[in-house]
Amino acid sequence: MNKIIFLLIAFFFYCFSLLGQEQHWSLQQCIEAGKKNSIAIKIQQLDIKKAQKEHNSVGNQFLPTVSFTGNQSYNFGSTINPSTNGRESSNIQNDNFNLNAQMSLLDFKAIANAQKSKIAIELSKETLKIVENEYQLQILESYYQTLFTQELLKIQEEQFKNSEFNLERVKKEVDIGSKSKSDWYDMQLSFAQEEKRILETKQLLLYQKKQLFQLINIENTAIEAVLLNVLIETTFSQTITIDNNPKLRYAKLNYESSLADAKIERANNLPSLISFYSFSTFYFKTLNRLNVQTVDFGKQIKDNKNQQVGIQLDIPVFNGFRNSKRLSALKIEAEKTRLLIEQETLKVKNQIDLENQNKQNYIKLSAKLQEMKGFAEVSFRSSQAKFSTGIIDAVVFSTVKNQLLTTAYDWLKNQLQVKYVDQKIALLKGEMY
Structure with missing residues (x-):
């Protein structure tokens, strides 16, 4: 106990001396x-x-910009059949997938x-x-x-x-x-x-x-x-x-x-040159015809794929x-x-x-x-x-x-x-x- 008291007193005087220093x-x-x-x-x-x-x-x-888009839609009544591009009275489920890439060349x-x-x-x-x-x-x-x-x-x-x-x-x-x-x-x-x-x-x-x-x-x-x-x-x-x-x-x-x-x-008055690439495919299914056989999803995705590549030149005129x-x-x-x-x-x-x-x-x-x-x-x-x-x-x-x-x-x-x-x-x- 005496030792603790002695340490506390010594610490107090040490702190006091520090406070007094310039x-x-x-x-x-x-x-x-x-x-x-x-x-x-x-x-x-x-x-x-x-x-x-x-x-x-x-x-x-x-650097190129790449984007992927997917959408699913339902068409009712008179719609266009994606397999024939003909209009018919059907209810069709349609799924579209698009991959687009674009890169500026100039x-x-x-x-x-x-x-x-x-x-x-x-x-x-x-x-x-x-x-x-x-x-x-x-x-x-x-x-x-x-x-x-x-x-x-x-x-x-x-x-x-x-x-x-x-x-x-x-x-x-x-x-x-x-x-x-x-x-x-x-x-x-x-x-x-x-x-x-x-x-x-x-x-x-x-x-x-x-x-x-x-x-x-x-x-x-x-x-x-x-x-x-x-x-x-x-x-x-x-x-x-x-x-x-x-x-x-x-x-x-x-x-x-x-x-x-x-x-x-x-630069808004100068031409620009852009290259682009697009990959797309789709899947469709007829909903209101029981006797119509729907092609397998994987096969449709493979058969319906489409690719596009090109260069676009934009020249401001007026x-x-x-x-x-x-x-x-x-x-x-x-x-x-x-x-x-x-x-x-x-x-x-x-x-x-x-x-x-x-x-x-x-x-x-x-x-x-x-x-x-x-x-x-x-x-x-x-x-x-x-x-x-x-x-x-x-x-x-x-x-x-x-x-x-x-x-x-x-x-x-x-x-x-x-x-x-x-x-x-x-x-x-x-x-x-």
């Missing part, structure tokens, strides 16, 4: 988890499988349909890439917004240590009479304001973490222990091509699909201009999809150009922010010394400390924004994880 998550881990759990991606993967199943190759289009429409169904598979694949790309952009945005707040909290908590030290020191100085109680009240107010800011940042960080993990469809009960990685390596190429952008590739495939539609419609009108409409649709390629290309280029401009702005701003951060650090150290000697009051010192916090966060956020833009541009180019 969970490090990188951007790549979030994207991989999201792609694995995304319902939209799973749906699109099924659409690809469906398109693959619906695809018929050119060879498959020309069918331009079948060829065009095979090409279009092949393009449909590629369209489904590009749709999946579009879903993945947009999903990764959402994760990227959510990840960095959370990361900004996480790093702000670190700076606030680091500076809060200084506030705790100063609050305790001022309290002691007030107790011995070297500082007035007004300084103590000012410090208490400043300290409470910092506690409030830290609490608000923690609440915002927890909310953003929940948003991120909801986005990647992971239920994380230890969300407060999650720590996002700051050092994110960028391994994307520096090429300027946008050919891999999934929306652009989809637009190009959609243009090819519209051309295939025009080929299918044009269809009331319906095909030509539909073909003209499809040509206009094809031109429309071609213009959509240009529109999508321009849209992607403009978006990448704006992001590059953002990146240049962040880089140019970085030197100035670093300079301001250096000034703020020097000013803080000087103000700390002045505050310790009573030259400045708590209000002025709090203002200087807030300036240091702001400049430190602005500089760090600027560095992270450069990385964020780099990865966003890579995703816009189609360089996905």
Whole structure:
């Protein structure tokens, strides 16, 4: 019994220690988890499988079709006797059996349909890439917004240590009479304001973490222990091509699909050649004549068999201009999809150009922010010394400390924004994880 109790206690402390451990998550881990759990991606993967199943190759289009037909009928009154082909007043049971085979030898429409169904598979694949790309952009945005707040909290908590030290020191100085109680009240107010800011940042960080993990469809009960990685390596190429952008590739495939539609419609004006084979036989029995002997079923089936083989050429001559009108409409649709390629290309280029401009702005701003951060650090150290000697009051010192916090966060956020833009541009180019 004591051994069981000891094991239960040990297991409890083990689980408790695991809950208290930090969970490090990188951007790549979030994207991989999201792609694995995304319902939209799973749906699109099924659409690809469906398109693959619906695809018929050119060879498959020309495979023969075979059908068998059997029917039984009863004729009453004046009917035609199948053995004489003469009309007589009899009740006759008639059983017919037909085996038909047909194979296309030349069918331009079948060829065009095979090409279009092949393009449909590629369209489904590009749709999946579009879903993945947009999903990764959402994760990227959510990840960095959370990361900004996480790093702000670190700076606030680091500076809060200084506030705790100063609050305790001022309290002691007030107790011995070297500082007035007004300084103590000012410090208490400043300290409470910092506690409030830290609490608000923690609440915002927890909310953003929940948003991120909801986005990647992971239920994380230890969300407060999650720590996002700051050092994110960028391994994307520096090429300027946008050919891999999934929306652009989809637009190009959609243009090819519209051309295939025009080929299918044009094929309606072209000849087709079909070969066919037919085998048939029948059995009959007179029902209302007792003195008539019915030939055996097997013998009738054998004696009444008939075979037919042939080739059918179908040449369209006139269809009331319906095909030509539909073909003209499809040509206009094809031109429309071609213009959509240009529109999508321009849209992607403009978006990448704006992001590059953002990146240049962040880089140019970085030197100035670093300079301001250096000034703020020097000013803080000087103000700390002045505050310790009573030259400045708590209000002025709090203002200087807030300036240091702001400049430190602005500089760090600027560095992270450069990385964020780099990865966003890579995703816009189609360089996905």
